[in-house]
Amino acid sequence: MSTRLFGESVQRVEDQRFLRGEGRYVDDVLVGTTGRDMLHAAVLRSPHAHARIVDIDVSGVLDLDGVHLVWTHDDLDGPMAEPLPLLIPHPSLTHGRTQYALAKDEVNYVGEAIAFVVADDRYVAEDAVGRIRVQYEFLPPVVGIAAARAAEHLVHDDVPGNVGARLEQENGDARAAIAAAPHTLSLDLTVERSASTPLEGRGTVARWDPDIGRLTVWTSTQTSTGVRAALAAKLGLDLGRVDVVTPDVGGGFGVKINHPWPEELLVPAAARLLGRVVKFTEDRREHFISSAHERGQVHHVEVGFDDEGRVLGLNVEFWHDHGAYTPYGLITPIVTSTQLLGPYKPGAYRVVFESLYTNTVMVTPYRGAGRPQGCFVMERTMDAIAAALGKDRTEVRAVNFIQPDEFPYDQGLIFQDGRELEYDSGDYPASLQRLKDLVGWDDFPKLREEMAREGRTVGIGLACYVEGTGVGPYEGAHVHIETSGKVKVATGLTTQGQGHATVFAQVVADVLGVPFEDVDVVTGDTRRMPYAVGTFASRSAVMSGSAVHLAALRAREKVLRIAADALEASEEDLEIVDGVVSVKGAPGSGASIDLRTVAVLSNPLRYAFDEASQAATQFSVGDPGKPPVAEDDEPGLEGRDFYSPQRSTYASGMHAVIVETDPETAEIKILKYAVVHDCGRLINPMIVEGQIQGGVAQGVGGALYERMAYDESGQLLNASFMDFLMPYVTEVPERIDIDHLETPSPLNPLGVKGAGEAGVIPSAAVFASAIEDAEGPSHPGLVITAMPISPSELFHLRQVHTEESR
Amino acid sequence: MSEELYDVRLTVNGVAHDVRVPARRLLSDALRHDLGLTGTHVGCEHGVCGACTVLVDGRPARSCLMFAVSAVDSSITTVEGLTRDDGTLGPVQQAFAECHGLQCGFCTPGFLTTITAGLADHPSPTEDDAREMVAGNLCRCTGYTNIVKSVLRAAALRDGRRTPSPGTEESET
Numbered sequence: 001m002s003t004r005l006f007g008e009s010v011q012r013v014e015d016q017r018f019l020r021g022e023g024r025y026v027d028d029v030l031v032g033t034t035g036r037d038m039l040h041a042a043v044l045r046s047p048h049a050h051a052r053i054v055d056i057d058v059s060g061v062l063d064l065d066g067v068h069l070v071w072t073h074d075d076l077d078g079p080m081a082e083p084l085p086l087l088i089p090h091p092s093l094t095h096g097r098t099q100y101a102l103a104k105d106e107v108n109y110v111g112e113a114i115a116f117v118v119a120d121d122r123y124v125a126e127d128a129v130g131r132i133r134v135q136y137e138f139l140p141p142v143v144g145i146a147a148a149r150a151a152e153h154l155v156h157d158d159v160p161g162n163v164g165a166r167l168e169q170e171n172g173d174a175r176a177a178i179a180a181a182p183h184t185l186s187l188d189l190t191v192e193r194s195a196s197t198p199l200e201g202r203g204t205v206a207r208w209d210p211d212i213g214r215l216t217v218w219t220s221t222q223t224s225t226g227v228r229a230a231l232a233a234k235l236g237l238d239l240g241r242v243d244v245v246t247p248d249v250g251g252g253f254g255v256k257i258n259h260p261w262p263e264e265l266l267v268p269a270a271a272r273l274l275g276r277v278v279k280f281t282e283d284r285r286e287h288f289i290s291s292a293h294e295r296g297q298v299h300h301v302e303v304g305f306d307d308e309g310r311v312l313g314l315n316v317e318f319w320h321d322h323g324a325y326t327p328y329g330l331i332t333p334i335v336t337s338t339q340l341l342g343p344y345k346p347g348a349y350r351v352v353f354e355s356l357y358t359n360t361v362m363v364t365p366y367r368g369a370g371r372p373q374g375c376f377v378m379e380r381t382m383d384a385i386a387a388a389l390g391k392d393r394t395e396v397r398a399v400n401f402i403q404p405d406e407f408p409y410d411q412g413l414i415f416q417d418g419r420e421l422e423y424d425s426g427d428y429p430a431s432l433q434r435l436k437d438l439v440g441w442d443d444f445p446k447l448r449e450e451m452a453r454e455g456r457t458v459g460i461g462l463a464c465y466v467e468g469t470g471v472g473p474y475e476g477a478h479v480h481i482e483t484s485g486k487v488k489v490a491t492g493l494t495t496q497g498q499g500h501a502t503v504f505a506q507v508v509a510d511v512l513g514v515p516f517e518d519v520d521v522v523t524g525d526t527r528r529m530p531y532a533v534g535t536f537a538s539r540s541a542v543m544s545g546s547a548v549h550l551a552a553l554r555a556r557e558k559v560l561r562i563a564a565d566a567l568e569a570s571e572e573d574l575e576i577v578d579g580v581v582s583v584k585g586a587p588g589s590g591a592s593i594d595l596r597t598v599a600v601l602s603n604p605l606r607y608a609f610d611e612a613s614q615a616a617t618q619f620s621v622g623d624p625g626k627p628p629v630a631e632d633d634e635p636g637l638e639g640r641d642f643y644s645p646q647r648s649t650y651a652s653g654m655h656a657v658i659v660e661t662d663p664e665t666a667e668i669k670i671l672k673y674a675v676v677h678d679c680g681r682l683i684n685p686m687i688v689e690g691q692i693q694g695g696v697a698q699g700v701g702g703a704l705y706e707r708m709a710y711d712e713s714g715q716l717l718n719a720s721f722m723d724f725l726m727p728y729v730t731e732v733p734e735r736i737d738i739d740h741l742e743t744p745s746p747l748n749p750l751g752v753k754g755a756g757e758a759g760v761i762p763s764a765a766v767f768a769s770a771i772e773d774a775e776g777p778s779h780p781g782l783v784i785t786a787m788p789i790s791p792s793e794l795f796h797l798r799q800v801h802t803e804e805s806r
Numbered sequence: 807m808s809e810e811l812y813d814v815r816l817t818v819n820g821v822a823h824d825v826r827v828p829a830r831r832l833l834s835d836a837l838r839h840d841l842g843l844t845g846t847h848v849g850c851e852h853g854v855c856g857a858c859t860v861l862v863d864g865r866p867a868r869s870c871l872m873f874a875v876s877a878v879d880s881s882i883t884t885v886e887g888l889t890r891d892d893g894t895l896g897p898v899q900q901a902f903a904e905c906h907g908l909q910c911g912f913c914t915p916g917f918l919t920t921i922t923a924g925l926a927d928h929p930s931p932t933e934d935d936a937r938e939m940v941a942g943n944l945c946r947c948t949g950y951t952n953i954v955k956s957v958l959r960a961a962a963l964r965d966g967r968r969t970p971s972p973g974t975e976e977s978e979t
Contacts, residue, residue: 025844122835250911693952694946
């Protein structure tokens with residue numbers, strides 16, 4: 001009897017190749033015998049944040065032994081010479097701008113691609129890049145939100161005020177509600193830039209096959225189908241002549257959803273021209289200065305509330321630094337503006353943001369995608385209300401919660417997918433109770449006293465969030481039961497470490513009644529599933545999980561139909577156990593047929609090849625009076641289906657942390673970290689917990705250590721792992737206590753919600769809350785309004801606070 | 807003008823490979839691109855992330871900070887060399903599989919080699935020792951919780967291998 005795999009912590013199938021060093025990441029593709037024929041690309045990048053290009057001198061580059069090609073913008077033509085696509089237009093993005101594959105006339109950030117070289121190896125390609133001479137006419141750089149808003153200088157001459165977009169949404173009359181409220185507060189809150197920083201950067205390998213006129217591209221992306229469509233359009237190829245394969249990907253965290261990157265177009269173009277395999281692999285410095293960042297926002301909050309802390313009106317203005325270009329539209333600030341509301345229902349809400357140009361690396365979504373900032377703003381506001389009223393921080397949150405009987409709950413706004421911001425399910429009071437129990441909220445005053453007696457200062461904080469996950473438009477899946485009995489599954493979105501090959505196999509094995517080991521899942525290969533969107537917004541389990549489930553059901557229907565015919569039984573009486581179809585309740589005793597044989601019967605070939613074909617001869621299916629393949633049928637034991645939800649499903653969670661701050665050095669130590677998480681039903685709890693642990697660590701980095709340190713001339717000063725402080729094991733909590741609440745989503749057949757981004761969302765908010773709480777006794781009234789907060793920044797904050805209190 | 811090339815014999819996972827490389831060719835590039843041993847990954851090329859860690863005469867070394875020509879007299883072990891001759895996973899690899907010690911898998915080879923050397927020095931690590939052992943390697947996916955667990959599990963698996971009960975199969979602790 002097969003055991004149900006949904007909900008089990010099944011060990012990951014993909015680990016076997018990773019642990020043996022047999023993973024195939026993009027830089028590994030075609031290494032070996034073909035590798036000797038492979039050419040390597042390097043890119044000349046702007047050393048200046050803002051400059052006009054007066055002249056580019058590439059003479060002498062091709063004289064270098066081993067150099068095959070050098071391109072500047074002058075060498076591009078047709079669609080390749082046009083700006084890169086603006087992927088997600090929005091009516092409010094009135095001044096969207098994108099860069100060229102190679103800069104045309106002007107550069108707008110340090111790192112912008114100017115010239116592209118292909119050579120025998122990367123070393124020679126970099127030598128060649130070093131021979132290119134560029135004359136620049138310097139322009140004043142605009143760095144930081146303050147400079148962008150002041151607009152003394154413009155990033156793009158034709159974008160007045162440096163404003164790319166302005167978007168306002170309102171539910172009720174927030175300003176009137178605030179004016180009429182018994183209490184009001186205003187806050188100014190800042191979040192610095194950080195970045196996804198996967199251990200593997202971007203990379204692309206391309207091979208043009210002149211015999212069949214076909215391009216194959218391997219690229220480290222979060223969307224194979226997106227890259228494929230972009231390539232076809234830019235290179236002027238029929239879509240059917242372009243295959244994009246996403247091999248193993250060494251982490252994405254959002255940055256690899258943007259596409260096409262300049263190199264993603266230039267490498268295939270060069271491969272086609274030269275008739276050779278061409279590869280580009282981004283190095284670490286390049287990743288810092290020529291991929292994408294996120295998080296930089298400045299916010300102003302006005303809030304009106306009653307004696308209980310109930311928010312009557314909330315008015316938020318914020319300014320989003322989107323860097324030099326806007327290829328990914330307004331997704332990040334729209335997410336901030338909507339998801340800021342979290343589990344709460346303010347009486348009235350107004351939000352308005354401006355998305356601003358600066359001469360820095362462009363901004364596209366990074367894990368959490370604007371939610372960490374929104375959560376920081378809302379939770380800082382909740383803490384401020386609690387402080388103003390002298391109430392416990394959990395009480396203020398509780399009176400503002402949407403209640404379990406109020407779902408579905410419409411927040412009266414439009415979400416990033418263009419659909420209503422309508423929460424499908426959740427139980428926030430239950431989550432809060434579990435969190436309080438898990439972290440020991442009510443016992444904390446006792447701990448604080450005990451620690452104080454030892455001369456130690458500790459603080460506790462909490463933060464709550466709601467996350468719209470599983471955004472549309474759709475994902476699809478194809479399930480094929482081969483005559484070997486093995487099941488081949490394909491879904492089009494890509495994988496960057498989430499264990500899709502395991503969880504989707506769990507889903508399929510349950511539906512088809514086959515051993516887990518017999519299910520093989522492929523993702524991100526347009527040859528296997530050409531219709532797909534991509535991996536982002538915590539959507540894979542929801543979207544492809546559901547699609548895989550539906551496709552497997554289709555295959556199962558066909559299995560039962562053919563088996564019923566062969567066994568002369570009724571479909572309803574049949575079950576599939578361990579790959580064998582038999583009459584329910586009587587496995588082994590009555591007539592039965594295995595899936596291999598059903599697969600043979602589904603495909604009336606003229607020829608026989610294997611044992612399954614032999615076995616099939618004892619059965620006869622189909623109506624002898626009709627064609628072997630009926631008019632409404634097709635050969636093969638396959639199922640294909642798509643899942644397209646009406647709207648996102650809303651996961652939620654709450655984190656709490658106890659920190660210790662050193663009275664002298666301001667060192668910040670994490671003593672306890674607790675997570676209550678609700679992503680609906682769990683397919684594989686081990687994988688979900690892994691996602692949470694990783695998210696929390698990334699959140700710790702964002703809250704305490706990571707920032708992009710730009711100087712006033714637009715140079716990124718910390719573009720290396722030596723200077724950009726990503727957490728090692730020594731910086732993360734030794735243990736994370738996790739409790740799961742499972743409120744199933746009514747919107748998809750599995751009842752699941754997304755889990756990938758959640759861990760990182762409340763970090764800035766929860767650390768600000770806890771550190772401020774720890775500082776309270778020694779520095780009453782010290783307020784944390786900017787993140788990240790490193791020990792030196794806390795030290796400085798104490799000094800400023802002490803001076804101001806004098 | 808072409809670069810001057812050097813004939814170099816690299817001994818990797820017990821096998822000798824003859825390659826011709828320029829003096830500036832990094833050991834990481836030679837392993838990956840000249841020998842096709844792509845299990846060793848390059849995450850930063852400045853010696854900080856640890857993804858490219860290999861064992862040079864049993865000691866962990868960052869192959870992105872070594873030239874191939876400097877490795878001639880050494881015996882090098884890469885992640886490919888941690889798998890047992892019969893194709894089964896070595897104890898550190900096995901522990902990572904059991905403890906979900908990896909997600910995207912890119913940093914993993916560097917952890918596996920580092921821990922292999924670490925456990926040779928400290929066969930019975932405490933949890934603090936385990937943290938210390940991996941404190942020089944970056945992982946962006948896991949948050950390290952399960953990597954620390956994997957170190958402890960690997961130590962237990964190694965113990966099991968070293969002291970099999972007489973007359974029984976190798977036991978796992």
